[in-house]
Amino acid sequence: MHDKIVAHPRVGDKPLNPKDLFIVPAYRYQALAASGGPAQTGQIDAESPRHARSLLREQGWHVLSLELAAAQGASAQRLKLGGAELSTLTRQFSALLDAGLTIDELLVVLAEQAEQGKTRQILAGLRHDVLAGLPLSSAMDQFPRVFPLLYRTLVKAGEESGRLGAVMARLADYLEARGELNSKITMAFIYPAVVIGVSLLVILGMLTWVVPQMVQVFESAKQTLPLLTRLLLWSSAAVKTIGPYLALGLLLAGVAAHRALQDPALQLRFHRWRLSWPVLGYLDRLANTARFASTLSILVGSGVPLLKALTAAEGVMSNRQLQLAVGEVAGQVREGVSLARAMKAANEFPPLLLHLVASGEATGRLAAMLERAASEQSKELDRKVTTFTSLLGPLMVLVMGAIVMLIVLAILLPVFEMNQLVK
Template sequence: MTAFRYRAVNAEGAAAQGLIEADTVRAARLALRDRGLWVSELGAVNSSSTSRTRGDRLSTQRLSLITRQLATLLDAGLPLEQALSVLIEQSEGDREKRIAASLRSEILAGASLSQALSRQQQAFPELYRTIVAAGEESGKAAAVMQRLADYLEARAALAAKVGLAFIYPIVVMAVSILVVIGLLTWVVPQMVTVFQSAKQELPFLTRAMLWASAVVRDWGLALLVLLVLAGVGAWRALKVESIKRAFHAWRLQLILFGRFERASNTARLASTLAILVGSGVPLLRALSAAAGVMANLPLRDAVNEAASQVREGVTLSRALSQSKLFPPVLIHLIASGEATGRLEYMLDKAAAQQSQELENRVATFTGLLGPFMVLAMGIVVLLIVLAILLPVFEMNQLVR
């Protein structure tokens, strides 16, 4: 059977759309007519049309959910074609239904799951396809899919923890900026005008605050436009490979954020290598796939260089240590795994250690950043209050 995407109207004239399975286009039209739908558009779902649409990209959360469902169905003994049919029925979004229907059509046409996934490159990244192909080659597709689901869920959970940890500092910063702008544009001019009418010389702090208030009121919009243009220009500049590479190298040198960058990429590398090696993927192929998930370009280059050295017979731990970009704990754990023949286990340990270190560093940083932002806002508000009160103190002294 083939999956068809349709658009139709019912007897009341309401629009309807979705997917239906049938042997032929005629059978699909008859089935829709039996449902009381009059078809305006009907077409077979195929991988080429699906992969061309950018809208069929899947988030890590949705991809992990689909993988977990498929792994559970395969582990229960369902054939792949039937498991995909269940996925089509269970999927809530039209995007997931289209992708599952397209995969099922490819399977029914005689393709393997990895071949079907290769025609859905927008939805399934290279790492995903490589692991599935390894599972098919080893005959352990269900077990490999379970590990792949675990990997995707752990990756999504780590990203969610890091993202949530930064919400509070960002909210505090945004509120602080809005409060300071409000004070400078409305409160300060209203209060200080009273003292200017007394024709007395204002203190330096008051004059500085008035100048800052005038800049915000008169040039605030222009400064905002310039800031947006600068951000767009920086974003476009980072599209250039050489500039992006230099920027990534500079980020690694930062005292605090460099450690975040190194820990996150190292955790991603170790977990990716662990699941690939555990799935039976050769080490050189695993290194090539793992390099593709590295977000930092110098670290990615270091992994590619390590792969070249491994191809020449150098051990993985020694090859990675040559760049001096990776944490020593990763090198030592890999060396231990190579010496004991438990490379997969030690890579899992390294991934867990680096993920935990990243979580601890983010928690510490955000825990300190919130109070620091409150303290900085308090200092700014104190300066504004002093700028308003200093003329009052001087007037009191003159009166005395």
């Protein structure tokens, strides 16, 4: 879609009046010329479908079909915003609602401020549906990759309760906190990854370049080489001969494993096995349950019924085994079992979360207790990840350093023996 934004009144410190702005969306059409000939397709800017048809009739076209050029159908399915972009958009949405702007007006302002074309495209599509009489949550349904189920569920709850501004503010806080946690985890693993990568490059360089240079010296000496040196020469020859095939095999194995994990049954078995890993399994469970508690807190606190909140919160779990556990919890809650008892029966949730959920149900402060549980688990996850990565970095340095030392020692041992023979 090619959006056109007309009028940008900015004089001094005069506030921007959204009524002075108007997004003119583009419409795709298929039409026949009055003079005859085959059907033609094109695009026209107009304020509404009726206006577009009127303009085309004035140009001598008979309209066969007309649709908004904003993303629809398959194209809308492909549009996506990054986490930081969606968080910023949500925060701006909340601020403009608090300023008293209507949905129509704030969509105009947001589109005028948007720097990326796809963001303006999304906002124009939302405004088109809102002007057509749809609620904002229904308008967001055409962009499922931009606005996930959790997002749309919260927006709908805010619309029904008349507290959309407050709900959007909480949603912005949630998105920012989740983005900050993901950034911390990513940054924590960057240092070990860099150490491993550089060390592997150094080792490969020594095996493929340094060691072959020393082979000629060893061969001219015509002496029996130490076992460590012979192992090094064998490793160097193996890397040079079968290394490329091995790398290709690993790549193909990775692709095959990725495709195999698309099967739900295999994926479930793998995710169940992953939870049993000594350290990473614990971190995986902690991260997922923290997201679950945070999501459920904001949903319940926004007035979403518990069963519907559980269904939406299930979608934020990245582990299939834990998703299945949430589904079992929802089934038991539907039968009248309390949330705490249902979660305990699933045997997949940390004791702290179970204790706080039970306390929240007993005191009528479930949303507050879920938020506290999410906060405590996020802090615990942050501490564990920091500790793990702080130990992993030096451990990798020691391991890689030991490997490099063995290579150097294997090269120097024959040199020492040659010196002894000369003496």
